[in-house]
Amino acid sequence: MEILVCARRVPDTSENEIQLNSAGNDIERDDLVYSINEPDNYAVEEALQIVAKSGGNVTVATVGTSEDEEILRREMAMGANHGVLLSDDAFAGSDGKGIATVLKGFVQKGKFDLILTGVQAEDGGAQVGGMLAAMLDYPFASLVDSIEVLDGNKLKVGREIEGGNKEISEIDLPCVLSIQTGINEPRYVGMRGIRQVASLEIPTYGAADLGVDKAAVGEVAAKVKRDDYFVPALGKGAEILEGSNEEIADKLIELMKAKGGLQ
């Protein structure tokens, strides 16, 4: 099976506190630690497990700039066969539909049986996979937490729905799936693995290579635009307990006693 995984490089919220910049028009991006969007990493692992059983290749693509190559290399160190950067000045400022339009151009250059995305990016809208599927007239399933390859060019997929329930469907290939975290246990990538792919050439495709109309992507085509960032107004907000850990523990125990949580 030929599998394409669409991935993104995002600020890693487990490593950073996200703050407003002084102008209030963006988050403070200096000193941010970036990594691959977490659900995208699960998608790559799932793709690797499928080709390990059924054969084929895994290609990881990202829409971005040369800075984003690092996640492609990381996923190649994990085992992906190819990494591809889709990059053009005309792509800057794209909304979700613009990104899906670029990816559609790349999909149509190749022959992929299965396209995976992460369910959502930290700063995204859980949208690109569903849009891409609709543009290609492929079936789509979101929040996928299990995949089984069936005979007859189809998959059995599980979706995570409410209350711990799992919705099972059959879906024809080619299709697009958005992958939920927890579907597998992504393998560890060591520094040695990263070094082995450090000097590989990453192919880069622009709008002309992909047959993408520049008027259909980027800032000019975007119907959805951010005006600014702001820190949400606090609700009532928590009463912050101060002092040493020991002092705080004493205060907390008194509070829990008062609330009937400690007899």
Added chain:
Amino acid sequence: MTARIFVYIAHKAGVVDDSAAELLAAAKTIDPAETPTAVVVGCGPEFDAVCNTLCASFAKVWKIADPSLAYPNAELVRQALVKVLPQGALVLVPHNHFGIDLAPGLSIKLNAAYVSDVVGIDGVDGTNLKVVRQEFGGQISTHVRCNIASGAVITLRPGAFKAVESAPAAGVAVDKSAEVGALTAKRRYVTTIAPEAADVDITKEAVLVSIGRGIQEQDNISIAQELAEALGAGLSCSRPVVDAKWLPKSRQVGSSGQTVKPKIYLACGISGSFQHLAGIKGNPFIVAINKNSKAPIFQVADVGIVTDMLEFLPELTNKVRETKQVSA
């Protein structure tokens, strides 16, 4: 503005989902003068009951009845909606597992803008709808402009819009089924699997020690377990702990896990995403313990402690044990 706001109605077993009233309230913030139209799909006697219920709160109800829509398969629902919705429609959909499945593709097929997981609506300015979204797990918000000149599909965060009491509508259901025609899907619903029985039922606990990403390693879980034992509390968690397979899914609090209603909830190393908070009901006394003072959990907690949970919890466990010895 011409009448063009449509509210997608989710329902199950003959009961209209809570999101319907929230979406109606949101529609009124887009244009108070407009009468939004409820759009609902399904089939059978339970579906008729849903349509009747809707007529009490919506003046206009469009119903699409078809045997293939007995289960809401997003691919089929999308085809049906594309057939009936007018050019330029503003379609409101709940941002849940169904909305995430339906809405992005629907926006493409309608050639409409798409904006997802909206938590606030500031109104319309020319051809732009101004909305509020959150990013990075709620650590930061953004004002977003969405050009609605050729329509839009908008998903709204459950719970973000308060349902408003309104006068009974005495609405009329218009049967749109004939406009839809045959529906075919390349994705076919098979079944729904209920969660496995749990070793511990966290929904029954009066006190929960709940752990998140801040637990860092599997070996640290014993730190939280010891506190839970000292307190006579249950041990629950947020999604990353289940993703890492450190605790079973039955211990997960949140929209995709369990809904709990304890008296006291100790959120340890949990950032407080809306999906997690959606699983905490009954207005418990929430204690947030987190290194990151910007974590959204501090906005909803009653008491906050900005510290490393791995250092604080053992201290707390010792104090709880001492307290119990004294009182015993």
